[in-house]
Amino acid sequence: MDELLRDFIVETNQHLEEAATQLVLFERDPTDASLIAKIFRLVHTIKGTCSFLGLMRLQHIAHAAETMIGELRNGAAPTQTSVTVVLAAIDRIKQIVEAVEATGAEPEGDDADMIAQLDAQAAMLAASLTGEAVPEAPVAVAAAVAPPPAPETTSELPPQAAPAVPSEAVAPVAATPATVPRPKPAPASAAKTGAAPGARNSETIRVAVDAIERMMQLVSELVLTRNQLLELTRHRQDDAVKSPLQRLSSLTTDLQDAVMRARMQPVERLYANLPRLVRELATECGKKINLVTEGADTELDRQLIEILRDPLTHMIRNSADHGLESPAERAAAGKPEAGEIRVSASHEAGQITITIADDGRGLDIEKIKKKLVSNGTATEQELAKLGEDEIFKFIFAPGFSTAKSVTNVSGRGVGMDVVRSNIESIGGSISMQSKLGRGTKFSMRIPLTLAIAPALIVEASGLRFALPQHAVVEAVGVGQHSGHVIDKVQNALVLRLREEVVPVIDMSQVLGLDQTARQSGEQLVVIMRVGGESFGVIVDQVADVQEVVVKPLSASLAHLKVFTGHTILGDGSVVLILDPGGLAMSIGIEKSGDKKRDVKKESLDADKMRLVMFRAGPGVVKVLPVSLVARIEMVEPGRIEHADGRLTMIHQDRLMPLVPVGSTNFDPSRSYPVLVITDGDLTVGLLVDEIVDIMEESLDVQLSSGGYETIGAAVVRGQAVEFIDVTSYLQSVASSVTRQPAKDGGRRQVLLVHNDAFTRDFLSPMLSAAGYRVTAAASAKEALQVIDQGSHVDAVVTSTDLAGMTGNELASAVRRSPSAREVPVIGLIGTEETYDEADSNALTLRVQAGDRQSLLAGLSDAFKAMQRAEKRSALKSKTKAAA
């Protein structure tokens, strides 16, 4: 293609983009004469270049548009239609320019319709300007005037062969606006335009993107070679070489910097088409929207700008369509009629943060939950256990939409997952915050550039790999001499890190490396975070941190999901770059839709419980819910002491009583695992022989054993286990409370409500051992949800002191539900709790929290009473029916 034509296309596209933006601004603020002057100038330039290049179609549209804009410049007030028409004209010009770009010539086509519209608008504006008509009249005039020229021109246009237009044929079109009385703006404007834009142009030249890319590549290679040289000379004391090398090194760094900067573009480029987008969305959705953009001068790698364009557009569509309310709704909510979408960019800590915030209705968490339940992603109980943030994460799951109807704008449920994967593919992350009624805010964190990234060089089994730093959270030493220990649970590795349990993979294993080459001793776990999920990777050591130039893998290796690319390090060796996402996948964390899976498997599965299995004394393996265990500690022989006929040890500066579980014969010469159990002030260590496993299983305690210290037996993975009774151990060190197994025939459904996980975890197995089916709820709200949902509940056992509600209030609330009017509610009273008789009249019974015998007896009595009542009412209805 002609060099000139190519320049024209690039330039015209820029001008068009700018003109569209300015026009939208002008529509909002018609008093700003500088805006319309600018638009006029832009369109005028386009027209001029077109005629110079012989692009007649473009010239005619541009001319008609110019004429119309000229009227605006002369002071006519813009109407929404006039702006829409100009925008449409700009679109048409864009289309033609695109075709020119593809084929090198103007495509065939007829623009008479467009030109007629522009002319009609021009005439109308001119009329309004001369003040010959009242505001409404021009519309009528326009309507009357517009149709005639249209057919007239079309009739004359067909013979027009697009590129080479006989100028006579189009003359009438051009002439039409000329007939409208107006001063000649064109020459005047040309004179005016001359001065202003010239100043800016002198400082810039246009460079092809390819040229910059090539420079970037060369610089990358240069950086690598420099690094190699530095590595070679590091151990040599040759000053003659050293100082020029130093200079070369710093020059290379500067050059790299300069080229990087040349690739940088202000985020403004990303913002350029937003005003128009928002204007269109506002019209489409019938809303008033103000767009606020901030940080337009923040610079970002041009490649990233292109990648971000679609996600940003998508999120703005979402905000406009779902986020913002209609003007009426807003007014009703006491908000200004016009909603606001605020897009801001800022640079922090080597990353760019772009946020898209609206002041709309916010996300309705209940609606999301409902949707999740209805499409089978999760059940209501499962969701009840999740925090708001976790539920919001479902927004990023594939196919999710809460929109009631699919609109033209959005609501098809394709999108946020794509947005997320787009952002993650460039090493960024996206998060969301939302307040019901206040608005929603999406934040994207994006690396500055893709080409060069800092990476940890890690070693595993003698091989080196690069781990992109953006995904790395920290590195933790593990082994005998550091505080952290990796446990093997069900053949999988986990690291207990502060309060979290982090899944861990062994890099050597994942990569199938020869583990004999591995150095023994201290290892490191690199903690990474991908898509909100943390995991650890075991490596032998972190050798270095280097800036690496990411080169994509060749096609024959591209199928390896754990690698994203390769690079050459300073010493000239090639290393593979690990893909954090791929590693996460190898551990079972999926990039998107991961929640769906996790939810099903772990936290949400109501029946499942994390259990620690251990051996203690003779007999079967014993189990305990992990939630009851504060820590598991390996205690060396010397630390356990006999005192007062009891075993004790110092634990966190306090004397902790130890109780051997089962009849473990204490052998003072070996070390023991100790399960530390805490309940309030009471701490006890359970001395066991061996920890077998930690697993997640549903626990069905089948029979209540008569033995002290066990609640019952259960089958876990086909193996009989004993469920030990923690309270008995706690009590054995505090005071002794007698315990009697309770028996009750029916499989009644008991809803257990307690804020305290500890209490829930020890009461639910006990209740199920007594033959009840137990649903546990962590709060009054959760409990009421269970009931409202229509789940059958035979009895409620609740703490009398729930957060935000007393047991009595809960009882009343429960009974308000038609299905639970007769349900007995038993209140558990804390040891130091006092209660007011009058305040607990809704409770069927109150028992001390620790007094399980009374609780079981109470439940049993309540059910017997219920049975009697049921029989009575059944009898009554029978007699009634008989009568």
Next chain:
Amino acid sequence: MTSTAQALPSQRTVSEDINTLTVVANGEVFGLPIQMVQTIFRISSLSRVPLGPPDVAGLVNLRGKIVTAVSLRRRLKMDNDVVEPNALAIGIEHKGEYFCLVVDSVGEVLSLDEGKRIPIPPHFDPERLRLTTEFYRAGTMLIPVLDVNALFEFGK
């Protein structure tokens, strides 16, 4: 990256003399179409590719370019060759990717003319035949000409 991509000669329809570079792997001689050969070099260091195709010996830094090294011995299922530094490799570009074929030694450039071409003996190992285009007589030897396209295509 300068445009070094050459039009690959259509191998099945060779009708004139072809020049081949002979290479030796495990004592056997093979021919490589000479126009495919870009460079011959010794591997200085090699980075293994875990989980990669078994025939890929690793990645090599060849003057700033990352080259995928393929062991000819492994490729022909001769043995489980472990490529050591200092091994001899032939740089070949294939479909825009840089490869090098690790061989035991390099022989001479032979001109093989059409008249010396022989039909492929039917009892040859089909796995190996997949990697060769044709067979030529050269003196007392029978030289299979390697198919570069097949050499560097790894089934996923």
